[in-house]
Amino acid sequence: MVQERPPRVERRLTAVLAADVAGYSRLMHNDEEATHAKLTALMADAVAPAIAEHGGRVVKNTGDGFLAEFPSAVEAVRAAVQFQTRIKELAAADAEERQIVFRVGINVGDVIVEPHDIFGDSVNIAARLESIAEPGGICISSSAYVHARGKVSTEFADLGEQNLKNIAVPVRAYAAVPNGGRPAIRGDGIGPSTRSPPRLSIVVLPFSNLSDDPAQEHFVDGVTESLTTDLSRISGSFVIGRHTAFTYKGKPIDLKQIGRELNVQYVLEGSVQRSGNRFRVNVQLVDTETGSHLWADRFDKPISDLFEMQDEIVSRLANTLNAQLIAAEARRAERSLHPSALDLYFQGMARWNKSWTPGHMMQARSFFARALELEPDNVEALVSIALVDAALAGIVFADGPYERFAAAETASLKALSLDPQHATAHMALGIVQLCTRRAAQGVAECEQALVLNRNLAEAQALFGAAKLLLGRPAETETCVQEALRISPRDEGAHRWMYYVGLAKLHLGDDAEATEWLRRSLKANPNYPVAHFVCAATLALLGKMDEALAARKEGLALDPTFTISRLKKVWLSDDPIFRVGSRRLMKGLHLVAVPEG
Known part of the structure; x- marks a missing residue:
């Protein structure tokens, strides 16, 4: 008997364009019918003509956006620039809070093709690039940049390697620079961005080796590289890749200029010096917009195991910076007239970190809940609500503790369904299990959290709470x-x-x-x-x-x-x-x- 071959899967190389409306949930909440009508009109008057003119096709509409494909990365970029420009013109008369603005991500890659859809990692990457683009902006992958560079009039700023949600390998990304942007300063042909820097954006500059011993250079570079990796785990962070950061090694540094060139809000710089049998590491965090020093610290450690010491310095810095950056971003968010989900998350975290009184914790929870109203699948807000509810039940001992534990478990499980590799979501689930007489399961979740983020000290401390609950x-x-x-x-x-x-x-x-x-x-x-x-x-x-x-x-x-x-x-x-x-x-x- 002849075995039948499995049906052939059609694949092709294509340029994928993903777009969605920034703040769509808020716009629909304010006025459903008007928002729907405006979006329909913009799709017909601006988006569809640009896509058709450049040889593309809309694969599907997604309610708050669309997915399109093009035979050429150049045409995909040209179409995106054309409809973004046209949308800006059409929306100019609307009040800012009522404007419909798209974010766009473009990637080139191999996709699975079905009659009414396309699938695969290449599609997912385009969607994730769209999520980090600014409203009205265009963000493209390095594979698209290679094809489009020099063939379109738009300039792009190098954003470095990005750790995109549910994408295993970091993706180098580039953001379109609006017309009128300054010419390129660096010699790689990439223009610096004139956009506002992304929230919680940072570059770790190569630390200076102040020791007389050149052999310590590998240790100094190791600290810089490890910090870059670990800071990218901070919720909502946007960290410039180490390859870009190292282009500044040994050069005179103007931190404000670096902020403009890389379009980042913060710079972390430092130095390492060996004296006898001790190392001294000095670090400082600088706001590139104002040049002000937000935080500085010094670490003195004995020389025993060099790499163990590096891990300890990096973990301490990463944990401290997490709190410092969140506090700084929360202060910025307080000045926003129309806070985004990320703004609300930062403000909630600032209150969570400040005080564990019932009043402060409920304030923090309300910020996270408002963030979820804007973005129902916001993983950080879901995890934060889980942590607040678990703490209100298990530490503050608020009324209805087991209802709160149940709500915390539901939120943490939803977060894990959206992002199975989210360390803090595993920890949140572990806390609920520890507090509801499932200690062994709770310990396992905290262990998984530490596998995913070795610097999650809270998970390590929870082992201590577990020992207490286990009668040890x-x-x-x-x-x-x-x-x-x-x-x-x-x-x-x-x-x-x-x-x-x-x-x-x-x-x-x-x-x-x-x-x-x-x-x-x-x-x-x-x-x-x-x-x-x-x-x-x-x-x-x-x-x-x-x-x-x-x-x-x-x-x-x-x-x-x-x-x-x-x-x-x-x-x-x-x-x-x-x-x-x-x-x-x-x-x-x-x-x-x-x-x-």
């Missing part, structure tokens, strides 16, 4: 010390120290518990639960005046806190954990925390 409080401190080694100045360090303080209370070591809890409150005094647990340990030690003062500070931050609210959340069935929890309850009763 003596092991909590070791896990937290490792998290503090990775990120000693982390925004979450106060929570990690709280875990140790609580573990020490469970062990009956109330004096040491008090020390850890005081360290936690010194790191962040706006942490109500630490005040209450500190009050309990002081009461168990017989220091009632200090205990009452700690209770008063806790109630000032969270007047609704009660013992009954705490009892509603039973985090573990382990008998050792339950004995330790009874010690906590005893201390809370001694200091007269409201029963509720």
Whole structure:
């Protein structure tokens, strides 16, 4: 019997153009019918004629955009420039908040062809490039740039290698420079952009080797390269690739000019110096628009294992910069009259990092919820809502804790369905599982988070919380010390120290518990639960005046806190954990925390 051949899959090399409307959800929310009518008119009057004129075809409409293909990258770029220009003219009379503006991504690659659609990585890359383009902008891949360069009148700015969502290999990207942009400064024929830099955009310049020993050059370059990789993991970050960054090595540096050439908001620069058996690393973060120094720090480390030390320096820098960049972007976002989903995310994170009082946490949650209204599939907002709900249930002990745990699990699972490799989403799911008596599963999720992001110190600290829930409080401190080694100045360090303080209370070591809890409150005094647990340990030690003062500070931050609210959340069935929890309850009763 002759075996039938499988049906042949048709493929072809094509230029793929993906486009969508910036802020479409907001526009539809404000006025559905008018938005739909305007979009239909723009497609007919501007988009369709440009595509047809340049030999392309619209493969499909996507509700808020469309997918098209062209036999030539040159024609795809020309069509995009033509309809973007025409749309700008047609929308000029509209108020800014009502304008319909497209973002465009173009890629050249091999696709699977079906009668009414095309599929494959090449299509996905075009869509991801569109997502990083600015409203009214065009972003193309290096494969499209190779074909279009020198054949179109539009200039492009090199954006470096981009880590695109769900695309395994970084993609080098280029952004179209509007007419009137300055001529190229660098000798590669790429014009600097006159657009506003992307949010959270940064270049890590090659660190300077201040040592007399040229042999240390490889270590210095290694720090620069590792930082570039690790900073790209920051939520929403846009990091210039190391190959572009290294073109500045050994050259005189004007940071404002670099900002214009690379179209980035921030520059991280630094130096490494060896002195005897120690290394000193100096770093500073600079705003390229103003030239102001936003943050600077120095790291002194002994020379033992050179590469282990490099990893530690890089992880500490990456964790610290994450918080610094988010704070800076949140300040910018506060000035925006029409905040984007990313603006709202930054503002929510700033409140999340500032204080864990119920009021601040609900404010943070409201920003993340508003971001989801604009972009229902925004992974960062989904993960952040999961973290807030889990914390409100498991640490603040808000009303309806298990409803919040369920909501947190739903949000984290949706985030993982959209981005299975999102480290913090795995961690968020792990937190929910740890707090709902699924400790083994929670530990596995936190382990996966660390596989995906070795610098996620919060996940490392959660192992300490897991040890406590599993009835092994003596092991909590070791896990937290490792998290503090990775990120000693982390925004979450106060929570990690709280875990140790609580573990020490469970062990009956109330004096040491008090020390850890005081360290936690010194790191962040706006942490109500630490005040209450500190009050309990002081009461168990017989220091009632200090205990009452700690209770008063806790109630000032969270007047609704009660013992009954705490009892509603039973985090573990382990008998050792339950004995330790009874010690906590005893201390809370001694200091007269409201029963509720």
